[in-house]
Amino acid sequence: MKTILLRSVTILYPGSAFNNKTADVLIKDGKIAEVSQYIAAGDEDLVLIECQGKMLSPGFFDLNANLGEPGYETKEDLISGAAAAVAGGFTGLAVQPATHPPLHSKAEVSYIVNRSKDFLTDIYPVGCISFNREGKDLAEIYDMFLAGAIAFTDGSRPVCDSGLMSRALLYVKGFDGLIFSYPEDTSIAGKGKMNEGVMSTYLGMKGIPALAEEVFISRDLYLAEYNESKVHFSTISTAGSVSLIREAKKKGLKVSCDVAAHHLVLTEDSLADFDSNFKVKPPLRTLKDVEALIEGLNDGTIDAIVSQHTPHEIEFKDVEFEIASFGITGLQTVLPLALKAGLSPAQIAEKLAVNPRRIVNVPVPVLEPGEIANFVLFDPEEEWLFDDEANRSKSSNSPFMGQKLKGKAVLVCNKEQIVGL
Template sequence: MSNLLITSAKVAFPGNPFHGKEVDVLLNDGEISKIAPRIEVTDDKVTTFDAKGQYLAPGFFDLNANFGEPGLETKEDLLSGCAAALAGGFTGVAVHPNTHPPVHSRSEVALIINRMKSLPIDIHPVGAISKRREGEELAELYDMKLAGAVAFGDGNRPVQQAGLMSRALCYCKGFGGVVFSFPEDTSVAGDAKMNEGVTSTYLGMKGKPNLAEALMVARDLYLAEYNDSSIHFTTISTAESVALIRKAKSKGLSVTCDVAAHHLVFTDDLVAGFESNYKVNPPLRTKTDVKALLEGLEDGTIDAIVSQHTPHEIEFKQVEFHIAANGIIGLQTVLPLALQAGLGTDQLIEKLAIGPRRVLALPLPEFKEKALANFVLFDTEKTWQFDKSTNRSKSSNSPLMGRAIKGGVTLVVNKRQIINTLN
């Protein structure tokens, strides 16, 4: 399918001359050879794809996904993670260093990049800030940058030592490295299993207060200001975090942040059924927090929506809630959840494709003739069943498994490859 004619697609490339228009697009070996209101072809080697009612948008980019390779391939390897990402419309993914061994040196970064060269997705390793993600000694940050690491963070382990985070911010400033903060003060969070609030009190379960996140956001904002450096907060979940980051942006600080798609829809009352697939970190919060997160997306405080894709084998999730592992798979359900949260098409594109790449200073996909295609076709009205037959991940830990979902991806084009996700 190297020669493809896409007909009647509605373009969703903000700032592009074709934005909002219905066009035909002719692809030749992954390159956009023609864009026009109507294209007629007589070559029987050209495959036609009817995109009536669908949006053609820049390929999505995920700033927070976990693939198990190296070391945890039974959860997810790079190939299965790539398949799940493509099925969700992602042509670019930043993979976090929650692996074994962690991605904390040049060799792990090179392994990931070399493994993904031939695949139709751009994989960008996030190197660990600290050696072995132990939060005590800086890892080989510049070496990892030279090898291809796009940012630095300790994955799902927050950096507790303020001095270490300060040195990381100062050091990365010298070579343009991006520092990711997973904001949680573990001395406040403790061994909590869910959000602290009415539901945790009702269930008699130890809760994690919003304060644990807000304290770390406040600390790292001060450190970034002190070092005159930039910082990115990943998977914020509270109203307090939104307010702190909004204020920092108004002061001119170089700060960005993202939110996980499930935090825009699910709330902590769902934990009352002790369904372990609702156990995530940060935990599901309250309706007040969800409202603040949606307002943060609307006013530009929050730059991106992420999957926080965290696959686990069945034995880590089908157990009692208090001992179940945190995390759900999310690459294939980001779009449906964002639609369920009420985001419009332009806002979807901004938070799923444009904003994430700006955080990492990556080039945006172009939609013009003679450009290499990097786009996704999606249908906001498409209803599909998320089950064993449609799940592309090795794992199945999602509360949406077995449900009918609205909003789906039909076609992805990137790196001269065309993936029909309907097959």
């Protein structure tokens, strides 16, 4: 690996003496060699990169990505998913268990760990709560934890059985494990395809009310409190959800949550033309909800931003809206969407790099001499075209495809590997 000198870069590493300051950073043999106000280039064979206006953050970490493999490699495999992750500035991914077979035993978890061990991006499996994601019997949770699973969820399938969820929350306490809750009461959501409201009425579509999400958040908060366990809520989307979690944190409950980047910039109005690329779950909500989500990020109620990367083949999206699959590809668009939502570079480092790792007990990279270099260098002002040439995913089901976006990862480093973008 080449020796690299980053000249005049803005440091976004909490805990570093240079945090929120401009400094020079020298990377040698995959490690941080020196961080100083000024580092002379000298005569050594190094690559000098001028970084005025650019930000250096710990590599981003995504708590919610679907990569397909094993079983759905035509949507995305680990290699293509990791490539999309690098292009988006991510050096860590928590991958969902919605595979075939699901990640419900140590065999599948070990497969993910071993298959991805040489990637620049660290891939962390999230195991199932229930066997086969059926919501009936607990999966091999502790065996999966020993094999490398960092948390447990049934992905986009909510655990409807309150007793099962309660037992899962109690069980993981024994090894300080973490349950990811996808909050949706399916008996209320029914066969809804979008947010229930004025727009769903106008379009004549069945709606998913905010109540479907908020009922399950209330339930799981009660269960977590009863079992004195911690819980993490994935991809919250309503103002009511933000309020419930805010109050739970004030009470001292061990609760965290994340929001998908697209829920910060899109509303249900995007569905007026029945474009299935805007069909996601939870559905796009109202402007009031978007404003509440951004407020939740600003006041610390919402801990992290995720991609909710959900790739699909064209035949699952280029169909009538009613039968199209939910989900968009998101790994490469998280940064520009977070910037569009008004987050500062320091907030982006917090919500995309630091907090996600703390939630799942993964060490946060540090910027000190001798430490492994794990970072993303990004330019919040650079504009780029998200098209087929720029897309690194196997799938292209994104409403932002063909658009010019602002904010780009330009250099990503981890595990003695470095990629310029």
